[in-house]
Amino acid sequence: MFNRIFKLLPVILFSLIVGCTTPGLSPDADNTPPKAYFSVSPTIGDSTMSFVLEGSNSSDAEDISQFLEFRWDLNCDGVWDTEFSTYPYLIQHFPVPGLHKLRMEVRDRHGLADQAEATVETYGINHDTSRNIDSRDGQAYRTVRVRDIWWMAENLNFGISIRDTQMSRDNGIYEKYSYQNDPTLKGLSGGYYTYYHWDEVIDYDTIRNQGLCPPGWKLPGRSDWDSLLIPFNNRGLRIYFGEGGYSGLNLTSIGIHELTKVWEPIDESPCSAFWMYFTRNFQKGFYMRHYGPCPFVISSSYIGTAIRGNNNLIRFVNDSIMKNGGALPVRCIKIAE
DSSP states (O other), X not given: OHHHHHHHHXXXXXXXXXXXXXXXXXXXXXXXXXXXXXXEESSEEETTOOEEEEOTTOBOSSSOXXXXXXXXXXXXXXXOSSOOBSOOEXXXXXXXXXXXXXXXXXXXXXXXXXXXEEEEEEEOOOXXXXXXXXXXXXXXXXXXXXXXXXXESSOOOOSEEOOTTSOOOSSSOOEEEEGGGOTTOBOSXXXXXXXXXXXXXXXXXXXXXXXXXXXXXXXXXXXXXXXXXXXXXXXXXXXHHBTTOTTSOOBOOOOOEETTSOOOOTTTOGGGGSOOOOOTTOBOSOOXXXXXXXXXXXXXXOTTSOOOSXXXXXXXXXXXXXXXXXXXXXOXXXXXX
């Protein structure tokens, strides 16, 4: 009898092997593919940013997540840039500015798979730059193009410098104020520290948009500032638009100066924490009393902070500055052809 069992043993073992399901090769009849979930953090950043590609929220109805494997196509060209791995994360840099389309594939231990896509945007230095020569005095200004508008990358510096104990007058002489009454003071990238009284800015003309801007240029309105800042808010406005930022616009945080008062040091003035520029929508009328750290202007959201609308509607807010006047820097714009 033992001889008979011994002869049948190979047949029994073969039947057991054929009849069993081998993990990773033959799925059960009711096995379903996993569900891919792909996220990227952050979704926008500069060309030095480390982006975290994540598939950890992917799931499978039959298997625990530890059995899932992931691979990544980093330019969505159909060629996988990594091998399958059980680690659901990938740290990636995208040094070339632009919009990058990505694909992730997740598979279960039986070989069934699912895919998902995501996008990231990277930005670098804005090379769309030029120079504009002001035909009135021959002064050159760096300019940058952001979308369809050319912006001065330096503060307007047109006119004769007068002391801040004087008031600008409608006398045919274009007048400006210089920080600390010194017209030679200039920032590293944002141009001269020059300020203007509102009436002088608009050239005593409430109809034309040019104001004191060079021929062919005009004062930006609130909508122009909004179209500049709002689309880039999640990029980090100071990194992108501040002095030395990627855009090349070099907005300066030199604050506002109340005329007839002693100049405050820029690096100590609470008002220099914000970008403040005259816009075409400046409201000259009294708004409200305000006793915050920057008591001279008010807006629902200062330029350079979180954009919540009306961010450039600046008004004077106390009796002193209503009486003496406040001076702000100016940037000019031109629609790109």
